[in-house]
Amino acid sequence: MDQFVGQILPYITVAIFLGGITWRIWRWMIPRIVHNITLAPFPSSWFTAIVLMLWQALSFWNLLKFDRPLWVGAWPMHIALLNIVGGHVVGFYTLGLQFHIIAPLIITEHMSEVASDFLGTFFGLVFLAALLYLLYRRFAVEKVKAVSSASDYLHLVLLIAIAALGNYMRLVPEVHMTYAEVREFLAGLFLFSPEPLPENVLFVWKFFLVQVLMIVFPFSKLMHAFGFFWERWIVNRPYKEAPLGLPNAKLQIQK
Amino acid sequence: MSEARKPQLVSDPHNLWKGSTGLRQAKRAKAELFQTLGVRVVPDDQKVEMAIKYLDKYRKEVRSFVMAMESCVKCGLCAENCHTYLGTGDPNNIPANRADLIRKVYKRYFTVQGRLFGSLVGAEDLTLDMLEKWYSYFYQCSECRRCGHVCPFGIDTCEVTFVGRQILFNLGIAPQLHTATGKAILETGNHMGLTKPGIEDTLEFLTEEIEEQYGWPIEFPVDKPDSDILYVPSSADFMLNPDTLKGAARFFQYVGANWTISSKIAEAGNFGYLSDQNRVQKELVNRAISEAVKLGCKKIVWGECGHGWRAAKMYIPTKSDYPDVDRIPITHIHDEVVEYIKAGALKLDKGRNPFSVTLHDPCNYVRACGLCDNMRIIMNAVVEDFREMHPCREQNFCCGGGSGILFDDPDMYQFRIEASLKKAEQIRATGAQVLCAPCSICKAQFYPMVKEHKLGVQVKGLIDLVGRALVFPDDQFEDDMEL
Structure with missing residues (x-):
């Protein structure tokens, strides 16, 4: 079983993950944008439209403005997630020396490791807390409960399980995994000579659940990460107004 | 009020109106009426199959629809931003x-997760019951885009x-x-069925009134000639809003200006846009351009109508069959007036409007056409004395009659009262004497609603x-x- 989860499944997972995303976006691209349905006030150019889009993506502006209690959970959750994903990539790749590599003269190797540890722990806890809060909202807030279906809860539960395992391994010394151990295992996968899974049940479970998440991703609402841009591309686009002025009217405006 | 049931805003959770009478549906058109529009009503045993066919068709054609199907994360933000939910408390x-x-239906037939996991991801088979729900709820939505805005x-x-309304229309449900x-x-080129003699009569009368x-x-x-x-007024202006x-x-x-009204397109609105975006909407779209060409007009100026202005501004360019659509600019009368005001070319006496006025922002003007400023x-x-209501501008709420849901049957009339609750609250808070609602549907909704909510305001257009x-x-x- 360990061999399947650690050495065979990852390749299937990545194939489904990348293939699924491509397939789903392919399907979005088949229908056309038929009419101009841009939301007013209209951006004046594509540049403004894209800035607007990115600003929405970065700040969750609409949530902040129209539903503060939701923003309090959703924004930190996504920012933490972004940092966690990035942290996993650079942290394991550089063994926690990423900050030292960026500024070798100012930041020592030790400082970088401490910073990496601290940020990992911080965002890990923020992520978990925010997810629990969002799950609580699905149960407790009438209007959110009214729009939820089973999969909405399950996505959250899956993320919570992954985050909880990650935090547990980070905070409890007995089950802690070093960057080096994980890197060795991942390197094997990337170089197509898979190593056996490290002997840590929690790690195996976490590794498995992350793969479940990646398999589910392209076939669920989690695709909103991409859907956001495809949707906003339709509703935030520049509009050129028709020229004003009444032809041949006696009273003409001098321009 | 038609019934003793007193509606209250859902923001007060103790006063939730639960739709105890079941589905609320407006009176349906009969098969004979559909026939005059060239539509054969689909028999019940074929409705489901046909509906799925149409759904498949539109999902391959309209990206805005597909993205709406595929991107929602069910965060619940839209709930309290919808006046219909606020007024009715109905979770649907x-x-x-x-x-x-x-x-649910889209997932069931057109997605991997829906085919494999069904109800776990909220997918459902299409049934006649579901079509009944579509009919009920898609005609309770006023297509105001406030949820899209937030x-x-x-x-x-x-x-x-x-898309929902279009599929239903194709099946013979509207x-x-x-x-x-x-x-x-289709017959006259306007909603009210006005003929040329009727139009001329009314206008002569208005000349006398002036x-x-x-x-x-x-x-x-x-x-x-x-x-x-070419000025395109709303046909309701001939009957209900002559001041406009x-x-x-x-x-x-x-x-x-050397201007004219055309008896062939005396309609700024477009109910086709609200029910059948093919044949019926196109009729008015094409009339606008062909009449402008026939009368030698170099420009079309649109009158006060919310959905109609959106249908004209955003849909005529992509829907018209006439090449002149690219050569005749179409603008709104408000925009033209503003040009003159900005240039200081109009002598205006505020003293002739000495009352306090609040402005209701028609949904389509502010969220689809950029008329806010x-x-x-x-x-x-x-x-x-101009008083803003709150929220205003792009965040303003719909009058509750948007997309032509101005039904008179008792149950739907009660619905209109509920759907305009939020609006009534906003208007009352301004304490204004006059409510300016520069849209024919808003006006038609407000004339009775200001009475139902005892607002004591006069409804006027901006022009x-x-x-x-x-x-x-x-x-x-x-x-x-x-x-």
Whole structure:
């Protein structure tokens, strides 16, 4: 079983993950944008439209403005997630020396490791807390409960399980995994000579659940990460107004 | 009020109105009526199969619909931003849930997760019951786009409602009101079924009214050849909002425009856009351009109508069959008035509008057509005491009648009262004497609703107020407004 989860499944997972995303976006691209349905006030150019889009993506502006209690959970959750994903990539790749590599003269190797540890722990806890809060909202807030279906809860539960395992391994010394151990295992996968899974049940479970998440991703609402841009591309686009002025009217405006 | 049941806003959780009478549905058009529109009503045993076929068709054609199906994360933000949900408390009126009525079916037939996991991901088979729900809830949505405006993704439930209504129309399910209006559009080119003699009669009468009010008459040209401007008024203006027509006439007279109204397209609105976006909508789209060409017009100026202006501004360019659509600019009368106001070219007397006025932002003007600022420029130029309601501008709420859901059958009339609750609260808070609602549907909704909610305001259009404030040398202004 360990061999399947650690050495065979990852390749299937990545194939489904990348293939699924491509397939789903392919399907979005088949229908056309038929009419101009841009939301007013209209951006004046594509540049403004894209800035607007990115600003929405970065700040969750609409949530902040129209539903503060939701923003309090959703924004930190996504920012933490972004940092966690990035942290996993650079942290394991550089063994926690990423900050030292960026500024070798100012930041020592030790400082970088401490910073990496601290940020990992911080965002890990923020992520978990925010997810629990969002799950609580699905149960407790009438209007959110009214729009939820089973999969909405399950996505959250899956993320919570992954985050909880990650935090547990980070905070409890007995089950802690070093960057080096994980890197060795991942390197094997990337170089197509898979190593056996490290002997840590929690790690195996976490590794498995992350793969479940990646398999589910392209076939669920989690695709909103991409859907956001495809949707906003339709509703935030520049509009050129028709020229004003009444032809041949006696009273003409001098321009 | 038609019943003792007193509606309250859902923000007070103890006063949730639970739809105890079951599905609320407007009176349906009969098969014979559909036949006049060239649509054969699909028999019940084939409805489901046909509906899925149409759904498949539209999902391959309309990206805005597909993205609305695919991007929602069910965050619940839209709930309290929908006046229909706020007024009725019916969970199916939460925009995310309303869209889910189609999304469940879409998932079931067109997604991997829906085919494999069914109810776990909220997928459902299409049934006749579900079609009944579509009919009920897609005609409770006023397509105001407020949910699209607040949605973090910009998901426009309006696009879902459009597709839902279109599929139903294709099957032969639509309200009597929309279908009968569609028939009038095909026959006469306007919603009210006005004929040329009728139009000319009304306008002659309005000429006399102008003379009474201002001391001198203004003629309304109808089908005048070699005109430069084609003015497209809402047909409701001939019956319900004559002041809007008078205001437009005074403006065109003031600037000395060579303008005309066409009896073939005396309609700024477009009920086709709200029920059948193919044949019926196209009828008016094509009439606008062909009439402009026939009468030699170099420009089309649109009158006061919310959905109609959106349908014209955003849909005529992509829907018209005539090549001249690219050569005849179409603008809104508000935008034209603002050009003159900005240049200081109009003599306006605020004193002729001495009352306190609040502005209801028609949904389609502010969220789809970018008229926010211009309406305020006019407002500040023509009235003495302009009071904003809250929220205003792009965040303003719908009147509750948007997308033509102005049904008169008792259950739906009660619905209109509930759907306008939020609006009533906003208006009441301003304490204004006059409610400016520059849209024919808003006006038609407000005339009865200000009475139902005991708001004690007069409903006026914006061009009405411009017409009053414009000062001609010959004017002997006599106020006909009683507050």
